[in-house]
Amino acid sequence: METLHKNKIPIEVHDMTVAYHKKPVLWDVDLILPEGELIGIIGPNGAGKSTLIKAILGLIPKASGWVKIYGDTFERMRTLVGYVPQKESVDWDFPVNVLDVVLMGLYGRLGWIRRPGKRDVGLALESLKRVGMEEYASRQISQLSGGQQQRVFLARALVQDAQIYLMDEPFAGVDAATETAIIDLLNELKSRNRTVLVVHHDLETINEYFDHLIMLNMRVIACGPVKEVFHRENLQRTYGGKLTILTEAAEKIGREGGVISN
Amino acid sequence: MDEVLRFLSLADANVRFVLAGSILLGSASGVVGVFTLLRRRSLLGDALAHAALPGVALGFMLTLSKSIVPLLIGASAAGILGVLAITAMVKTGRIREDAAIGITLSVFFGIGIVLLTFIQRLPSGNQSGLDKFLFGQAAAMLPQDVQLMSIVSVVTLITITLLYKEFRLLVFDANYLAAQGFPVTLLDILLMFLVVLVVMIGLQAVGVVLMAALLITPAAGARFWSDDLKIMLLLAALFGAVSGVLGVFFSSLAPRIPTGPVMVLAATLLFALSAVFAPRRGLLARRMRQIQTGRRTAQEHLLRASLEWMELNPGAVRIPLDALAGPLGVPLSAVERTAAALSKKGDIHFTNRNAQLTAAGKDKALAILKSHRLWEYYLLHRMALKQDHVHRDADQIEHILSPDVIERLEKLLQEDGVDVENITSVHPVAG
Numbered sequence: 001m002e003t004l005h006k007n008k009i010p011i012e013v014h015d016m017t018v019a020y021h022k023k024p025v026l027w028d029v030d031l032i033l034p035e036g037e038l039i040g041i042i043g044p045n046g047a048g049k050s051t052l053i054k055a056i057l058g059l060i061p062k063a064s065g066w067v068k069i070y071g072d073t074f075e076r077m078r079t080l081v082g083y084v085p086q087k088e089s090v091d092w093d094f095p096v097n098v099l100d101v102v103l104m105g106l107y108g109r110l111g112w113i114r115r116p117g118k119r120d121v122g123l124a125l126e127s128l129k130r131v132g133m134e135e136y137a138s139r140q141i142s143q144l145s146g147g148q149q150q151r152v153f154l155a156r157a158l159v160q161d162a163q164i165y166l167m168d169e170p171f172a173g174v175d176a177a178t179e180t181a182i183i184d185l186l187n188e189l190k191s192r193n194r195t196v197l198v199v200h201h202d203l204e205t206i207n208e209y210f211d212h213l214i215m216l217n218m219r220v221i222a223c224g225p226v227k228e229v230f231h232r233e234n235l236q237r238t239y240g241g242k243l244t245i246l247t248e249a250a251e252k253i254g255r256e257g258g259v260i261s262n
Numbered sequence: 263m264d265e266v267l268r269f270l271s272l273a274d275a276n277v278r279f280v281l282a283g284s285i286l287l288g289s290a291s292g293v294v295g296v297f298t299l300l301r302r303r304s305l306l307g308d309a310l311a312h313a314a315l316p317g318v319a320l321g322f323m324l325t326l327s328k329s330i331v332p333l334l335i336g337a338s339a340a341g342i343l344g345v346l347a348i349t350a351m352v353k354t355g356r357i358r359e360d361a362a363i364g365i366t367l368s369v370f371f372g373i374g375i376v377l378l379t380f381i382q383r384l385p386s387g388n389q390s391g392l393d394k395f396l397f398g399q400a401a402a403m404l405p406q407d408v409q410l411m412s413i414v415s416v417v418t419l420i421t422i423t424l425l426y427k428e429f430r431l432l433v434f435d436a437n438y439l440a441a442q443g444f445p446v447t448l449l450d451i452l453l454m455f456l457v458v459l460v461v462m463i464g465l466q467a468v469g470v471v472l473m474a475a476l477l478i479t480p481a482a483g484a485r486f487w488s489d490d491l492k493i494m495l496l497l498a499a500l501f502g503a504v505s506g507v508l509g510v511f512f513s514s515l516a517p518r519i520p521t522g523p524v525m526v527l528a529a530t531l532l533f534a535l536s537a538v539f540a541p542r543r544g545l546l547a548r549r550m551r552q553i554q555t556g557r558r559t560a561q562e563h564l565l566r567a568s569l570e571w572m573e574l575n576p577g578a579v580r581i582p583l584d585a586l587a588g589p590l591g592v593p594l595s596a597v598e599r600t601a602a603a604l605s606k607k608g609d610i611h612f613t614n615r616n617a618q619l620t621a622a623g624k625d626k627a628l629a630i631l632k633s634h635r636l637w638e639y640y641l642l643h644r645m646a647l648k649q650d651h652v653h654r655d656a657d658q659i660e661h662i663l664s665p666d667v668i669e670r671l672e673k674l675l676q677e678d679g680v681d682v683e684n685i686t687s688v689h690p691v692a693g
Contacts, residue, residue, distance in 0.1 A: 059437050083441045085437060085438060089435070094434045104427075107444070113425065115426075
């Protein structure tokens with residue numbers, strides 16, 4: 001597989017700290033991610049998974065550290081990065097149709113004022129075909145199911161033909177058929193040496209879906225091939241905070257003579 | 263009557279001017295209002311307008327000039343100050359946005375009224391014409407004021423047209439706009455700036471108290487007609503323009519009527535007409551859809567009930583309608599009405615209190631019966647619901663099961679060994 005750039009590292013993050021209202025949400029994150037792989041990000045609620053993606057995209061200011069895309073700043077390499085946000089981040093009642101949403105993926109390329117032309121519409125329709133939604137092109141987005149919404153967001157990112165894709169919980173709240181369609185799509189991207197970073201919530205499918213894994217809980221617990229890092233000790237350390245309180249409480253109940261039932 | 267004709271003939275140059283200006287104002291206001299409506303920021307426009315009043319008063323007090331420019335500068339400054347005050351309150355204090363808007367709006371407006379009263383007492387006060395800023399008086403505008411209003415409106419409309427795709431994405435998914443490399447904060451400020459512009463130039467014609475309505479109402483009315491943003495914008499512009507015309511028209515007939523309330527009433531009328539008569543989303547359309555669905559449901563129920571009756575009375579083909587009233591749970595008169603409708607459609611032969619299914623009717627009845635029983639079976643055996651619950655559920659679902667869902671249900675049930683072509687009921691059929 002040919003590498004597409006002289007600098008082979010699609011995403012490098014160095015010593016990145018991100019704060020919301022002065023409270024640190026991500027601490028000292030260091031990451032060097034491999035090209036052409038499906039990379040999962042897991043961690044408990046509030047671990048900063050979405051924040052990590054948004055910070056890489058420059059949507060949230062960093063308190064410290066930097067991000068490099070193929071050795072250059074994100075601002076300069078922007079067109080190489082596609083983004084699939086959480087579908088909950090948008091009001092689906094907005095008066096716009098599916099095709100227009102997908103065309104939004106080309107706005108960066110179009111620049112100011114220019115409207116999408118015939119060729120762009122063609123690209124958008126092709127993109128919709130890849131996610132199986134070409135029949136819905138003129139459909140109002142308020143009429144879509146959860147799985148269909150997710151596919152539209154995917155198509156919007158795909159139309160860019162990016163090298164790197166950042167996806168925030170693409171498998172959340174979708175039906176089984178859509179989930180299969182998405183993972184097939186991801187594997188197709190992988191076969192063309194695209195790098196895909198996915199925030200994921202379902203531990204059961206990690207082994208099956210991903211090659212590389214970032215385990216996050218405000219700081220990076222582990223980052224490496226799934227086979228190497230996805231084990232009990234790391235999971236404890238990642239999700240451990242919650243487990244510890246639970247175990248403490250359980251022990252306390254046990255000490256005080258058990259649950260009040262007899 | 264003379265005055266009406268005179269107005270319509272557009273002979274009066276001043277009227278022409280003011281009319282053109284009001285059309286442009288109404289259009290700009292409608293268009294900008296669509297974006298504030300979709301952003302859920304409509305009340306901010308209201309805050310801007312009300313907060314502008316003390317600025318108008320101060321502008322006059324400081325310059326004692328009749329020129330519109332210092333008044334508008336004062337108005338803009340005060341309006342923006344108000345919005346900043348709201349933002350500050352929300353960010354630092356423990357005050358929510360709606361309370362912050364209410365507080366700011368009232369305080370600024372109150373100060374403005376006090377200043378206005380004070381100005382009235384001044385020797386030159388009576389000539390100030392400032393009270394026209396409360397409810398607007400388009401007819402009192404000087405040609406250069408109308409010119410300013412028109413230019414600003416046109417600039418606003420052009421900006422929205424040029425940056426249409428940017429503003430649309432800004433409101434829909436600001437994060438994605440940023441990811442595509444656009445300066446979101448800048449665009450946000452620009453949009454806000456357009457709101458400020460429209461509100462300020464509208465103050466003379468519509469007044470501080472009601473300007474917000476000219477922003478919101480045309481946009482809200484337009485929403486009923488379309489799911490296409492472009493059409494919504496065009497309609498909002500149209501509604502705004504019509505409101506402007508009507509406001510100026512009535513104002514010229516009876517010069518003591520302030521134009522603001524008339525414009526707003528016109529916009530509200532258009533809104534009300536939209537809410538009732540818009541196809542698909544209007545009240546009338548919804549009600550008719552409801553009625554149609556109700557009728558179709560009643561017809562399908564009757565067809566199914568007929569078939570079930572025939573199951574219990576094998577061999578018989580003439581069904582006495584009063585036998586169906588019970589199972590259907592409706593009075594006999596309703597059954598007869600439904601039967602008459604079915605008869606027109608050719609699904610039954612209806613004579614003298616008896617009904618007989620035609621071939622077409624029997625096909626439809628079988629399809630409904632099958633859907634009903636498939637669903638009941640599914641609920642009972644696959645979803646483990648209780649037997650006495652499934653019938654009511656199926657009663658409603660049977661009408662909306664699409665062919666592919668029915669196919670999937672059949673496959674599922676066939677795995678359980680059910681004969682889907684001759685499916686029997688999972689509970690005793692009411693006789």
